[in-house]
Amino acid sequence: MGHHPPWSSAVSSCSAFCILVLCVGSASYASSGGNETDGLALLQFKAKVFSDPFMILSSWNDTVHYCQWHGVTCGRRHQRVTELRLTSQKLMGSISPFVGNLSFLRSLYLENNSFTHQIPPEIGRLCRLQLLHLQNNLLGGRIPYNLSGCSNLEVIHLDDNQLFGEIPVEIGSLAKLKTFSAGSNEFTGNVPSLEKLHRFRWLAATSNHLGSGKADDLNFLCTLANATSLEVVGINDNNFGGVLPECIGNFSSTLTQFFCDNNKISGRIPAGITNLINLETLRLWNNNLMGNIPTDIGKLQRLQVVFLSENNLSGNIPSSFGNLTLLSKLVLSNNDLQGNIPSSLGNCQFLVLLDLANNRLSNAIPPQVIGMQSLSIGLNFSSNRLTGPLPMEVGHLNNVGVLDISRNRLAGAIPSSLGSCVSLEFLDMKENLFQGTIPSSFASLRGLQELDLSRNNLSGNIPTFFVDFKWLRLLNLSYNNFDGPVPIDGAFNDSSTAIVVGNSRLCGGIPEMHLPKCNLGKPTKRKWILKNLTMVIVFGVLGVLIVLSILFVYWSTKKEKGLTSSSSSGNLILNMSYQSLLKATNGFSSANLIGAGSFGSVYKGILDEGRMTIAVKVLNLLRHGASKSFLAECEALRNIRHRNLVKILTVCSGVDYQGNEFKALVYEFMAQGSLEDWLHPTTEELDSHQEERCLGLLQRLNIAIDVASAVEYLHWLCEAPIVHCDLKPSNVLLDDDMVGHVSDFGLARFSATAIHNVVSSTNQSSSTGIRGTVGYTAPGFLRQKYLAQNMVQQNEVSTYGDVYSYGILLLEMFTRKRPTDDMFQGTLNLHSFVKTALPQRVLEIADPILFQESNGDQNTMNNWDVRINKIQECLSSIFGIGVACSAEQMGERMSMKDVVAELHSIRKKLLQTRTHGGSQPTYIP
Structure with a gap:
């Protein structure tokens, strides 16, 4: 690769001839100032572009100086082109070799277009070039070996093209190079030695065919130990083999990102990796790593993302993970890890994803971990050997989208608190030992798309509220002990969506379920008593509610002195008087005023010696419509309850110390x-x-x-x-x-x-x-x-x-x-x-x-x-x-x-x- 191609002199001669011909018809550049070579080179660049949907090259003509053309920047002193920026313009064509004549060019931005053919070797003549951005095009061929002629190059971006062959060894001679990014191409062979690149910051060679899978593939990493500014190493999705060299511990402490996933790397994770104290992302998933995770990984306190899944790692999960308080994603699935889930993981209060699936973890799930409110993407403990009940703290996962605890040995009743996880879209609890009925609180999980409770010991009737789950595309209740009728509406109208096989006491359902008809005969005496008792209770409660409603309207109309209260949740703060609200808000002090509206003002209040904070909305009854507003809010909030509605705790209707009518609503404090x-x-x-x-x-x-x-x-x-x-x-x-x-x-x-x-x-x-x-x-x-x-x-x-x-x-x-x-x-x-x-x-x-x-x-x-x-x-x-x-x-x-x-x-x-x-x-x- 170190020899000049035989046709290089011919290209050079042809270029000179074309410039001479174009000079004859372009005398206008002499009168407009600047250098003719740059203008002619740009026109040659335009000539190679056959599709310009945004017409951005229409300004490239001799009516204005080329320094005023779209995407062209010139130096103030010499009026030579220093930057060509044509990013994301949907241009189609090839890159003209005449770009090599822009001898003062420092920045070339042609990314996110559809340029084809090869990278012109003439770019190697641009000795002032610092930034080369050609990513996300359709460029093919090899990287020109003479790119090393651009001795001032600092950034090379060639990602997402169709380049192939080996990365030229000459890249290693670019002493000022800081970034080399060439992912998603068809490169083969090894990464060249980079030992001279002391200012190197970014290596990204992902999604290629680099490496041979052999033991010495990763030796080039040691040459990066000299780069004192190194921040990112990304060689994932290739074919690198062998072990991670111990020299990784010698990498500069500036390294923040290390990506080596989806290769054929074997051996252990080097203990020296814990020296990289500024590391934020560590990705080594889908390799052949074995042995223990370094126990002192907790030293890397800036770690935010750890992906070590799909390896052969063994031993316990280090408790020092609990020291990584900035950790947001931890994925250790598909390994051979064993022992307990460390409760110290509960200290990672920014964790949004925790995946420990397909290991040999045992014993109970720590409440500190299952109740982490920060989890939003998912929590996956499936295919382990976990035992004991599912902790009630699972109800704290009100932001999580995926919860998978399937294929374990969890037992006991399904906690009703699980109904608080209203963001759940995928809930998998199959192949455990759960028993009892499906909690009625599941009615709140209306966003569920997949629910799998199969192969447990659950019993009772199938709740009818599943009929109203409009997003449900899988409801697997098979192989349990459910009894009674199967609904026929909603998800139950499709036997591939609602699966109920293996429940011998079910009846009804659609014909495709092949269940026996339900027995509609004379009810037993016990059922008759239960039915009549239920009716008595229901009508009794309705009667009480009607009486209370009449009294409420009566008291409101007569403006009777005293206290009356209503709540949207049923959990009222009873006996809340004007005096107690006056005390809680420090006499409705302006220091506690947190908002004012059309019908009143809102104050922050403290109850029970600081144990509870409330918001008190005091109505301005002199304002026309305020009383109607009060009644409207009471009526609207009386029987509604939703996690995204402000909860009203009570209302107060009475008189103040001056004998004036007083009305207020008390809410939970936001x-x-x-x-x-x-x-x-x-x-x-x-x-x-x-x-x-x-x-x-x-x-x-x-x-x-x-x-x-x-x-x-x-x-x-x-x-x-x-x-x-x-x-x-x-x-x-x-x-x-x-x-x-x-x-x-x-x-x-x-x-x-x-x-x-x-x-x-x-x-x-x-x-x-x-x-x-x-x-x-x-x-x-x-x-x-x-x-x-x-x-x-x-x-x-x-x-x-x-x-x-x-x-x-x-x-x-x-x-x-x-x-x-x-x-x-x-x-x-x-x-x-x-x-x-x-x-x-x-x-x-x-x-x-x-x-x-x-x-x-x-x-x-x-x-x-x-x-x-x-x-x-x-x-x-x-x-x-x-x-x-x-x-x-x-x-x-x-x-x-x-x-x-x-x-x-x-x-x-x-x-x-x-x-x-x-x-x-x-x-x-």
Whole structure:
């Protein structure tokens, strides 16, 4: 590879001749200043491009100087081309060899296009070139050996092309090289020696055919020990063999990313790897490693991602993992690990993924681990030898999407607390020793897509609430002891979705299940007594509820002095008087004031000597409509309960010390304030928090799902659908875990009378008389009034008003622009502003903070442009939902059911962390 090809002189002669010919017809460059060679070289570059869909090369003509052409940057002093940047323009063609004539070129950016043929060897003449970005094209052939002529090269990006052959050994002579990235090509052979590259920072040679699988394949790693600035080593998805050399312990302490997964590496994990004190990501999965995990791995306290799955590792899981308090993903599945699951893992409070499947772990599951609220992607303990009951602490996993504890020896009843895991989409508990019935709390798991309880000792009837699980695509209840009738609706209408074989006492179901008909004969005496007793109890409770409801309305109408209370959850703080609220809020001190609205003010209060924090909303009864607001909120929150609705603890209706009427509502306290505070913090808030509050892309998406889930519940899952009427960021409150809760039901109405009440009452939060807040209220209110007066589509009008408000809220969350912003004048509003940017310009209108978050995430080896494309796809989908929800015509707006489903799908694509292999989920970053 060190010899010059015989045709190189011919190419050089041809180039000189072409330049001479072009000089004759291009005298205009002499009059415009600068150097003719650069202009002619650029025109030759343009001539090789046969597809330019965005017409960005149309400016490349002699009407203006070439330094003003699109993508061209020149030096100020000598007017020579120093940078050519044509990134992501969908250009098709080949790279002209005349690019080698741009002798002052320092940066060449041609990534994310469709350039074909080979990399022109003439690039090797660019001795000033520092940055070479050719990734994500269709380039073929070999890397030119004379690339070493670019002695100032610092960055080489050749990923995602069709290059083949060996990586030239001359690369090792580029003394200033900091980054070499050549993943996803067809390279073969070994990586050249890099011992001269003292400034080297980044080696990425993933997804090729490098290495021979032999013992000495990895020796080149030792040459990197001289690189004092080394940050990333990525040689995964190749064919490297042998053992990891002990010299890894000599790597610079600057190393943060080490990727050697999916090779043929054997031997032990070198003990010296614990010297890499700044390591953040360690990926060695799918190799042939054996022996123990280093016991002092806890020394690497910056570790965030550890993937050691699919090896032959043995011994215990080191308890020192508990020292890695920044750990977010730990995957040790498919090894031969044994012993206990260390309870110290419970110290890893940022862990979102824990996968210990397919090992030989035994004994009980530690409550400290099963109850980690941070887990959101998944927890997988399947195919081990775990025993004992499933701890009640499993109910703390209210953010987890996947829970797999199948193929163990777990016993006892299924804890009812599992029903609190409302984010679950995949729950696998098969092949254990669980007994008893399916808890009624499972009715809350409405997002389940797959539920497998097969091959246990469960009994009782099959709950009918599974019929309403609309996302369920697998319900495996086979080989248990269930009895009674099998439903025929919902998932049970498909025998491949609902599997009930192996339960000898079941009956009914669809014909494909081949079950006997249910015996509808005369009931036994015991059943007759039980049935009649149940009816007595039910009617008795209904009677009590009716009496209590009449008394409540009576007391409210007469404004009787004293205390009355109501709760959305049934857990009331009884006997809450004006005096106790006065004490809790320090006399309704302004220091405790945390918010003010149209009908009152909200104060922070402390009860029981600091043991409980509450939020007290005191109604301003002098304001017209405040009493109606109080009754509306009491009625709306009286019988509803959802994890994403603010919980009302009690209400207080009485008189104050001056004899004036006093009404207040007491809520649970939301420690993180409102979404408004996070999207648009005031100067005082910024000062108090010392730094700007920032919500990342995933955090905003989670909150958007929280709010959508709450609205879906109000519209579709309540006994009588409820319309909120005032959705906006200040009415979305955040708890300690940044979970969103919809609040302020002072304008809420039951849908059967919503239109009439909206038309006939005066809205106190808007000067226009329309219920709701300016900017968030749907247009065309007179049309709604007409429909209301004629009793047409009452329910659709009211609920779709909430959908409009949610759409505006969603657009505001991801653009961080209020609908009342000064920029929105005339026909331009937030809806049209986003709609006109779809889909190409979403990055221009999105909140820039979203990209700062992604730019700092180095947990994957994906380059920045690929990550931007993923973010753009995600934002396009989110903005599309927001635009659809905020359509002017209510019939064009989405249903909140569809909104929730779409947002869940977007979140799953964004995470991109789980793929299914065989019968067992396998997690990859």
